Amino acid sequence: MASLRICISAPGKVILHGEHSVVYDKLALAASLGLRTRLEFCEFExxxxxxxxxxxxxxxxxYNFKDIHQLLATPIPLTKPPAYYNLSHPEFLSHEEVVKIIExxxxxxxxxxxxxxxxxxxFYLFWTILGSTDSVLKRFKLTLRSDLTVGAGTGSSASFAVTIAAFLLQFIKIKKFESKFFYKTITELNLENLNGFDQVELDLVSKWAFQSERIIHGTPSGVDNTICTFGGLVSFRKSTTPHLIQLSSKLTLILINTxxxxDTKHLVGKVASKRVKYRPIIDAILDAMDQTTIKALDYLQKxxxxxxxxxxxxLGELVDVNQNLLRCLGVSHPRLDEACETLAEFGLHGKLTGAGGGGCAICVxxxxxxxxxxxxxxxxxKKGFGAVFTDLGGYGVRVDQ
Incomplete structure (x- = not known):
């Protein structure tokens, strides 16, 4: 029987507006999905x-404990002297060196x-978070399941990373509360609340998840880890902090899997290459996408x-505009176009979400x-698509019972 059990879940996400343009400091609008990644951790005596x-x-x-303990004992490569590092400062990691060791x-x-x-x-998160503590591990089993399709533009990797980072912080909180191990350095964890995460802890979860996202996406925008951490509806621009949008009406969505x-990294690179070749034209498209997002946010708040x-x-007209702008960037796909055409037959409006080139389309x-x-x-x-009806803007990462 398990002596300790921790359950954590985090939502997936969809970008309503701002795909690709967000990389160039344009506004993005994202929302959490009712579909979640769920983690269960059991520790045994x-x-x-x-x-x-x-x-x-x-x-x-x-994995045997000899290998795990050896990893945790390995000095963590940093861009700052070790005295500056604890789990509150993921930005001090020497990212490429950490990845090489984990590989x-x-x-x-x-x-x-x-x-x-x-x-x-x-293991990137496991080592660099637990490695800043004098942790004592017992036999454990960690199981992770997700409602999200991997590589479909619904934030599966960010949901995964947020769930892992939140679990590790929760594990440390519980162990510190029980005085089972001693911190090498002081951290900003709230030991008075073991049933959830406060604002400081959520900010920390999001920072760590962003580090993990760098492994898969190279230069992520930060939208995915933000929305999977905080949930709800978020407006986001790279140069500013995310802004949570309060809506009293529930939004619902058809999520269509092509x-x-x-490949997100390839598609982001494709847009970047096209921008180098046709800078004034592509910048005009990105500016139009920015204005589309700003107007959509205005309508949603009304x-x-x-x-x-x-x-x-x-809002549907703006969805059509945005989808056509994304086509101009070359990131749509015949199956995405077919999904949007099918929606149009019923008087609905759809667009790709995420990087495009396949993946998912959405219809509010x-x-x-x-x-x-x-x-x-x-x-x-009937046409071979996956399609589910789900809520938008639900809660973010949480401790489950």
Whole structure:
């Protein structure tokens, strides 16, 4: 029987407006999904070894404690002198050096790219967070499952990273509260609240998740880790702090999976290359996307105080504009276009979300009633799409019971 059990979950996300343009300091608007990543950690009094199971990636592997303790005892490469480092300062890590060490540590058994990336991301956080403490580990099993499709533009990697980072901070809080190990350095964790995370802790979770996102996405915008940490509806510009948008009306969404894989890093690079070649033209497109996002945010904030159906129609027009701008950047895909055309047959509006090139499309649903939604989803599934109806703007990372 487990002597300690910790359960953490974090939502996925969709970008409503601002894909690609956010990389160039334009406004993005993102919302958390009702679909979540869930982690269960169990610690046992007897035995040794740490079992890591990522169900959706086909990973189940037991690491022996000798290897784990050796990793935790390895000095963490820093860009600042060691005296400056504790788990409150992920920005002091020498990122590339940390990644190289973890790549060596991860079992050679896992060569499939998504499996290796997941394990590297996990042990990156495991080492650099727990490595700043005098942790005493017992036999454990860590299991992670997700409602999110990997590589579909719904923040699966950020949701994964946020869940792992939050778990590690929660683990340290519990152990410190029980005085099971001693901190090498003082941290900013709230030991008076073991049932959740305060603002300082959420900021820290998001910072750590951003470090993990760098492994997979190279130069992430920061949108994904922010929305998966805080939940809700967030407006975000790279040069400013994220702003949480308060809405009293619930938003709902049809999430459409094209079942077509895509490579975020490649697509971001594709836009960058096109911008070098056609700078004035691409900058004009990015500026238009910025204005589209600003106007969409204005409409969303007026939904409770105006003609709802009229505002939803205006929002739909902006969705069409944004999708066409994304096509101009060359990041759409025939299956994404087909999904949007199918929605249009029912008077709805859709666009890609995330990097594009496959992945998912979204449709914010006006208050028409469930019957119409069911008809749309049935038609999409008939054409080979995955389609689910879910809430938008729900809670962020949390400790589950």
């Amino acid at each position: 007897e035995g040794e070894g740490g079992e890591v199971e990522f169900c959706d990636l086909g990973i189940s592997h037991c 060596t540590f991860v079992s050679v058994k896992f060569q499939e790219p998504k499996q290796r990336q997941a394990l590297i991301s996990f 079942n077509t894989p895509r 939904i409770d105080n105006s003609d709802v159906l009229e505002l939803y129609e205006a 649903v006006p208050p028409y009633g469930q019957e119409r939604v069911d008809e749309v989803i049935a038609e999409l599934k």
